[in-house]
Amino acid sequence: MSGPRTITHRDADVLAQAAAARLVTAIADAQAERGTASIVLTGGGVGTAVLAALGSSPARDAVDWRAVDVWWGDERFLPAGDPERNETGAREALLDRVDVDPGRVHAMPASDGPDGDDVDAAARRYADELAAAGSGNGPVPAFDVLMLGVGPDAHVASLFPGMPQLRESGAVVPVRDAPKPPPTRISLTYPSIGAAREVWLLAAGEGKADAVRRATAPDAAPERTPVVGARGRERTLFLVDLAAAGEKPGHR
Numbered sequence: 001m002s003g004p005r006t007i008t009h010r011d012a013d014v015l016a017q018a019a020a021a022r023l024v025t026a027i028a029d030a031q032a033e034r035g036t037a038s039i040v041l042t043g044g045g046v047g048t049a050v051l052a053a054l055g056s057s058p059a060r061d062a063v064d065w066r067a068v069d070v071w072w073g074d075e076r077f078l079p080a081g082d083p084e085r086n087e088t089g090a091r092e093a094l095l096d097r098v099d100v101d102p103g104r105v106h107a108m109p110a111s112d113g114p115d116g117d118d119v120d121a122a123a124r125r126y127a128d129e130l131a132a133a134g135s136g137n138g139p140v141p142a143f144d145v146l147m148l149g150v151g152p153d154a155h156v157a158s159l160f161p162g163m164p165q166l167r168e169s170g171a172v173v174p175v176r177d178a179p180k181p182p183p184t185r186i187s188l189t190y191p192s193i194g195a196a197r198e199v200w201l202l203a204a205g206e207g208k209a210d211a212v213r214r215a216t217a218p219d220a221a222p223e224r225t226p227v228v229g230a231r232g233r234e235r236t237l238f239l240v241d242l243a244a245a246g247e248k249p250g251h252r
């Protein structure tokens with residue numbers, strides 16, 4: 001797997017708009033090639049801004065949303081509809097504004113869902129849903145694009161530095177005591193992330209400059225810098241703004 005290609009944008013707004021344009025093009029290309037597309041969404045400010053940019057762009061009508069499978073890379077284990085859930089943000093930003101097939105929007109279970117507050121059972125349920133969709137491809141489908149916001153500590157999804165989930169071989173894991181609130185979450189693992197054709201890493205703002213710098217250091221290791229373990233099968237893009245790249249505004 002080759003290393004990420006970094007593409008730097010003037011600021012967070014340009015990054016969100018450009019990533020949205022890239023996403024709708026990737027969906028259209030996948031549908032042209034295979035008749036369907038499979039995308040994995042991320043929570044966080046930049047991830048949601050990308051969806052909002054796409055949701056408010058005429059370009060959103062360039063794809064057949066009925067032929068898109070939507071998955072999540074991680075989710076906060078909260079009741080359905082909680083404003084802190086990544087699913088809630090994604091629906092408000094994009095999914096409620098396009099004609100998706102509800103049966104192809106695969107939200108991670110909520111804490112008031114079929115497994116109640118049993119986050120282990122909820123993680124197993126999502127792993128089963130992925131395996132069913134994988135239909136012989138293996139434990140997860142061949143995602144076309146998997147987006148991951150990058151935390152200031154270089155976490156991606158809910159894979160945080162030093163936590164045992166980084167070494168998990170299963171497809172989906174429960175997370176307790178996450179350093180980023182809320183503490184209880186569900187997350188894809190590196191094997192699931194690595195099943196994606198493309199992984200797009202999103203980072204904006206000077207608060208991410210250290211994480212981006214560490215991620216591109218030659219001796220970076222996933223244990224301390226989880227973002228370096230996130231690689232796509234065909235391509236990995238690091239989509240950043242000047243501030244996250246540690247460059248001065250106006251430099252471009």
Ligand SMILES: O=C(O)[C@H](O)[C@@H](O)[C@H](O)[C@H](O)COP(=O)(O)O
Binds near residue numbers: 086
């Ligand atoms: O559930 C979550 O919190 C996210 O999935 C998380 O992985 C997020 O993407 C990063 O923490 C970046 O978030 P920001 O873009 O808001 O900094």
